[in-house]
């Protein structure tokens with residue numbers, strides 16, 4: 486091993502970042518570029534995978550330059566990525582065959598309805614631990630195979646590759662058409678609906694059920710393992726790990742023991758609790774998922790409450806409604822008033838995710854009176870994230886029997902003090918943020934650092950975790966009860982909005 490630093494690529498829904506960390510897990514530089522969000526039809530959400538790869542190639546040298554480092558100073562690089570976003574590319578040209586269909590996209594409703602009616606629904610549940618839903622990658626892959634002319638035929642010939650974004654980046658970093666390594670990691674694979682959650686391999690019966698040619702599929706690898714050596718971007722540097730971003734944040738927050746949990750507030754919000762060495766299927770709308778796998782060790786599992794819209798509601802408030810000029814301005818605006826004026830925003834833009842899973846729901850703003858101003862709306866936008874977190878925490882506590890005594894948080898939205906105070910208020914437990922809110926990148930860097938021997942073990946990483954901020958609950962129990970009941974009534978009004986023509 487050479488190099489005194491490790492790098493992480495965090496390829497998120499809104500941007501691509503490269504962060505460089507030192508041995509104490511401190512960030513020494515960060516370079517970031519946003520990519521275009523394409524919404525070509527209501528309910529569709531696409532990314533240009535070529536733009537994402539181009540941004541990745543920009544942020545790597547920029548992060549090194551900001552830290553005044555050379556490639557030789559980097560001991561290893563880890564990758565964390567937006568999960569479920571699905572793409573297919575041509576192995577010889579290196580070009581994606583269609584826009585990437587992102588995790589927020591709802592176009593696969595018919596494919597999922599057919600899966601739920603079909604003969605294999607129990608098999609999917611038993612093998613993957615997941616009930617088919619439009620959130621996962623396989624229905625998106627099926628959609629591409631159905632709608633891009635000639636794709637099914639070409640897929641069988643081995644010309645094409647399927648992957649989520651980490652797979653695309655690893656393939657490109659390791660040479661692309663010129664010998665690129667086609668792999669995925671267990672956490673991303675656990676979100677496809679095609680992986681056996683126990684054996685951590687593709688299940689041929691599930692591939693057959695969806696008529697997905699095995700020739701498309703990447704090899705599934707542990708998170709902490711050398712996947713290959715970069716030929717592009719960081720030439721000569723080993724790619725020491727890859728992770729779905731929410732599992733990366735769990736790892737970065739050092740939630741290595743069963744019962745430890747974190748919530749990441751970015752475009753969406755994702756609360757994951759480590760459940761130990763066995764998958765933990767939920768009876769309450771949470772997802773059983775792989776937490777992490779270290780080469781040569783038993784995998785660890787997690788239960789997850791996925792909230793589709795958190796920071797994305799702030800983005801919508803800024804870009805679609807033009808109520809604010811930048812995301813942080815929402816806090817100043819919301820602080821002009823003391824409450825929401827009894828107004829609630831339920832952002833079911835892509836249906837409702839956990840714990841409801843209602844694809845036919847759509848967003849509502851309820852409780853409008855002439856008293857309500859844009860400041861009240863700003864407050865309701867922030868409160869929506871807090872109430873959605875409360876729903877997930879209630880389901881998780883009921884499922885696991887573990888009561889939360891605090892919640893570790895990270896992600897872009899945690900720079901908003903009012904939003905985090907609201908989370909503490911509605912959960913009635915302290916909310917804690919570690920130094921730096923970049924746990925996704927920290928987790929990816931930890932995976933890479935462990936794989937290349939930069940860090941020896943998990944205990945050393947645990948010692949790096951330092952509390953930077955705590956928000957204590959300050960809401961009366963009566964207000965909490967009243968608000969929670971009103972939120973339930975608001976959620977009720979989103980249901981069944983989408984009807985067939």
Ligand SMILES: Nc1ncnc2c1ncn2[C@@H]1O[C@H](COP(=O)(O)OP(=O)(O)O)[C@@H](O)[C@H]1O
Nearest residue numbers: 497498499751752796797799812813897898901
């Ligand atoms: N001060 C803020 N208040 C509220 N939301 C914010 C603030 N700063 C950023 N956000 C939201 O956080 C999200 C970006 O966080 P990030 O962790 O980078 O997301 P992702 O990984 O999903 O791309 C955006 O949706 C943005 O609207």
Ligand SMILES: O=P(O)(O)OC[C@H](O)CO
Nearest residue numbers: 497498567568751752753
């Ligand atoms: O990139 P983020 O932070 O919006 O996370 C997206 C999730 O991984 C989707 O499951």
